[in-house]
Amino acid sequence: MKEQLNEIIRQVYNKKNRNLFTFLTGAGISAESGIPTYRGIDGIWIKGTKFHKPEEFGTFKYFKENPEEVWQYSLFRKKMFENAQTNESHHEIVEIENLLQDRFHLITQNIDNLHRRSGIKTIYEIHGNNREIKCSNGCKGIENLPDEIEGKDIDEDLTEKDIELLKCKECGSWMRPNILWFDEYYDEKTNKKFSSLKIAKNSGILFIVGTSGATNLPMAIAESTLRYGGTIVDINTEDNLFTELVKDKQNKIIVRETSTQALKTIREILQTIIAE
Numbered sequence: 001m002k003e004q005l006n007e008i009i010r011q012v013y014n015k016k017n018r019n020l021f022t023f024l025t026g027a028g029i030s031a032e033s034g035i036p037t038y039r040g041i042d043g044i045w046i047k048g049t050k051f052h053k054p055e056e057f058g059t060f061k062y063f064k065e066n067p068e069e070v071w072q073y074s075l076f077r078k079k080m081f082e083n084a085q086t087n088e089s090h091h092e093i094v095e096i097e098n099l100l101q102d103r104f105h106l107i108t109q110n111i112d113n114l115h116r117r118s119g120i121k122t123i124y125e126i127h128g129n130n131r132e133i134k135c136s137n138g139c140k141g142i143e144n145l146p147d148e149i150e151g152k153d154i155d156e157d158l159t160e161k162d163i164e165l166l167k168c169k170e171c172g173s174w175m176r177p178n179i180l181w182f183d184e185y186y187d188e189k190t191n192k193k194f195s196s197l198k199i200a201k202n203s204g205i206l207f208i209v210g211t212s213g214a215t216n217l218p219m220a221i222a223e224s225t226l227r228y229g230g231t232i233v234d235i236n237t238e239d240n241l242f243t244e245l246v247k248d249k250q251n252k253i254i255v256r257e258t259s260t261q262a263l264k265t266i267r268e269i270l271q272t273i274i275a276e
Helices: 002-013 060-065 067-083 088-103 114-118 160-165 193-201 216-227 241-246 259-275
Strands: 020-025 045-047 050-052 104-108 123-125 128-135 175-179 203-209 231-235 252-255
Touching: 002 020, 002 203, 002 231, 002 252, 002 259, 020 088, 020 193, 020 216, 060 067, 067 128, 067 160, 067 175, 088 104, 088 114, 088 259, 104 193, 123 193, 193 203, 193 216, 203 216, 203 259, 216 231, 216 241, 231 241, 231 259, 241 252
Parallel strands: 020 104, 020 203, 104 123, 203 231, 231 252
Antiparallel strands: 045 050, 128 175
């Protein structure tokens, strides 16, 4: 595996065109920080006697019917994210960005802000993030969640002040988290859809780290890289939908190691090439 990686990284690094190194990350990269994967059994949210799976409560429809409940969950996750620490995988990617400079791009499905906290500069958050809000009625743009609103315990409800701050100052509608829900579509403003697809098209190599390909845009990103001759490196601990996508392709490398192990190898290869 290391020999394959060394060969393709060297080829892409020495190219004049389509020489971008792009990393696509998902929940698996934050699991080492103690954040449950969104779709896993441990990711099911339990509040009181209600059991919610993401596809049930993670929709704009559910938010419109139960805004306080959804906000309580979002603030529970806010506290979880804030208490989490960046891990070795996050730090390895920062080191790789420092080596590659403007040839590096990070596309992430994660909303937990850990990549930003680790020091990444070039990042596209295609599922939004947990630090921003926007009017659910669409009357104003994206803004930061007010600092006065703190994270919650799982059984802690919103305060009157929270509710006041989470109402749109223009129209009085509820503000909502700036994240992509299951019944919504990717766009450029919130999700950097066209920017990320353009990056994928110009990527000589796409490293897929800790994501299974269960949502549309990540799969389209991988398809775009393949279509224009780039190589896919599938870094996951088990087979997934990306594995199925590339199974008959020559321009692929399958890596069944932890993200930290694989990213360390990639960083060491780049350091050797650049030092030569």
